Amino acid sequence: MDDGGYGNYDFIVVSNRLPVDRVADDDDGEGWRRSPGGLVTALAPVMSSSDGAWVGWHGAPDENVEPFEHEDTFLVPVPLSEEEVEFYYEGFSNATLWPLYHDVIAPPEFHRTWWDSYQAVNRRFAEATAGIAAQGATVWVQDYQLQLVPRLLRQMRPDLLIGFFNHIPFPPVEIFAQLPWRRQVVEGLLGADLVGFQRASDTGNFLRAVRRFTGNNTRQQHVELREDGVRRECRADTFPISIDVARIDELARRPDVLERSRQIRDEVGNRKILLGVDRLDYTKGIGHRIKAYGELLDDGKLQVEDAVLIQVASPSRERVESYRLLRDEIEAAVGRINGTFDTMGSTAVRYLHHSYPTEEMVALYLAADVMLVTALRDGMNLVAKEYVAARTGADGALVLSEFTGASDHLRQAVLVNPHDIDGLKERILQAIAMPKAEAGRRMRAMRRQVLQNDVEHWSQTFLRALRSERG
Template sequence: MSSAQQTSTDSDTESTDYGDFEFIVVSNRLPVDRVTDDDGSSSWRRSPGGLVTALAPVMAKADGAWVGWHGAPDETLDSFDEANMRLVPVPLSGEEVELYYEGFSNATLWPLYHDVIASPEFHRTWWDSYRRVNERFAQATAAVASKGATVWVQDYQLQLVPKLLREARPDLRIGFFNHIPFPPLEIYAQLPWRRQVIEGLLGADLIGFQRPSDASNFLRCVRRFKGHTIKAQQVHVTSENGEFAYVSRAEAFPISIDASAIAALAQREDIIERSREIRRELGNPQHILLGVDRLDYTKGIGHRLKAYGELLEDGDITVEDAALIQVASPSRERVEQYRLLREDIEGSVGRINGTYDTMKNTAIRYLHHSYPVEEMVALYLAADVMLVTALRDGMNLVAKEYVAARTENRGALVLSEFAGAADTLRQAILVNPHDIDGLKAAIVKALTMPRAETMRRMRIMRRQVLQNDVERWSKAFLDALHDGGRGES
């Protein structure tokens, strides 16, 4: 850092070199992607996504820095400025990407936290790499944080960082937000390193979750595995000698989207025309249904395809009258479970299309791509029914994007009750995706619901999404983090 760094001589801490930044976000990835220009040179482009959109104004106002991996293994980069913020790359080796990220984060924690839909794997080498990488993130953060800075750590890949930061820099105000579900005690108990992870999270002054049930699950695990006193979502953390040390709070802060931006795109004439073109490309069917997911076993894509295939078999829908667009963005393709899932999904699509396609009509248009937001909004506008059938999902922002895009209050949302969005989008047609007959009935209901009823439901949901956008989410969390003080009384 610059020569402006100062040295603390506070009596209650060791001599510390402070950094220059008052607000730091810490996440697994930096909010930029490297792009190669036509002349072969490389540059950085801001990544799409609501988190950076929500936090960019805070960054600009509070002299902010973002700590994260830049996406290329076995490469070390110096800090650099981009999009009005300081970016601090944390290097990861190819082996660490395999063990820390693909291994412990996505083959241990991800399935465990999603109700063991797939079996988690427990390997000590993965845990060792996860711990070392978390230490590196904490060290990088401590080095750039000014005295008394606010640090906001993001998501399950970095659950040890809050405690490591508290130990290295007790002057910091530390928040943590878990973007995915937190599992019930009976499932979390399987994790061999359950106490270490809880201790890591409890280093934060405020721990945010998507749903109140997630916060309750966490507090129940704290009580079971650490024995701390808990009062009204406040954990009274004790030191090793049993004395009270500080308070850590666990609360729900449901994340949202940049709703006004989605709504603005939905009113652009070129995007409206593209939505019409999509319908023409499908033969102008009476109904278009849409699924948009990362290709992941938690999303319930297979359940959705099974229900749709049975509706075609039963004759409740025909390829002449309806078409399903399924966007399945590539995901973790080096992980075996995801390769097998892709084969299974593509096999299901092939069987359904082979059975029901005609020369003019296709039952399912399957798209294994990622698309820019403009194309996604065009798809939202083209679709009469949105199908969100997640088996377990922290929030599901696609559901909220669809609602925000429906500026004329038309369209129907079929939404899994196991997605966090179901807590607030109560006017959706809520389903248990494991109940195939119930899912089929929900799809038929969405297709046949009177327009006045669909508009009434959509109007209420749009009001909720537009009033509770991602900027309001970030403000609510940061206000709660600061209003709660340092949790030392």
């Protein structure tokens, strides 16, 4: 802190995790490398061009790590105990808020001990941020794990310009009403000057929750607030996130990635490749697409000698019971289909429970004839946009759930209600049999949308809107 009681950083990002992963270095010690992911990529230019800092957990419980510099960014690790990882993160964030915000596809759990931990951790994040922020600094808080931080931060540092972005859906008020601490969460978000959402429907849901649970008036996108006799406004608006288009496009043209895509096609016998790429999560509709594919084989509409489903399901929250049960369910379904339809030369489903580097993912996108995105509820779904960005030849077909944010923008995809298994089967067959000219027309239109709206455009649009709130 300087002599005026303020910190030194004019732009601060606050997220559950720091933008780095711990790695072994060449001297058998430990170092850090930048994490993959769109958010880190989007904000790297802002960090390097401003006096930037990032506040977040460094990934290991019961460990204190001193703040450190990494690639022009000052990183401030926030410690979490093993119990807080269990209660705040695995508990309230991912077993209460996550299912609640995803239309209660799984039943949310409400435990007061989890809520207490969520409050305590959010306060710790706010205190860490308040301690390093320069006077009048811009702070951008990220996602559902930290919904109380904006209000806490405003109470500590009313001079700050505070933005919040919710990367997941915000539920209809009738669902949000189930949360015992609904008013506190809404008031936490209203501490921001600007609250951003993926879809216009999410923004509308939030504004309805504001009116119902706080009694504050709303005027178009603005919430009128009166705090300690001072009037101010919080604006809620829509800022759909995107991907690092240039990175995907560059990889899709690289000779080694192109060669790898040809190898993948050779490995599966040059059959029609249907591809699913997801984090193993019950919101992604993995079971629905596997069921539809299995029924197409059973109906004789597809033959295992002609088509294969490659399903990449990266590990996720494996300490949470509902995720362990989901993995067992998916693996049992894959086993039943393969046991029924495999031949000596052809496997019906290639199930890959791994995470892969971006280069391998782009090779898979290039190899796939049809991309299946069948999420039951998704704030955006960046896999759909990555597939489109990788299709530099303007070919391939995207089957896309209408319950994803991406469906608002990729209207030329083959849109589907994944709960309708018969409809999903029809859409898969439509995508496989789509004439080349039609597939090209659809893909070119989707590529224009994705190329014009990359992740840097998203971050700059949000930050411009935030700074305009200051006038």
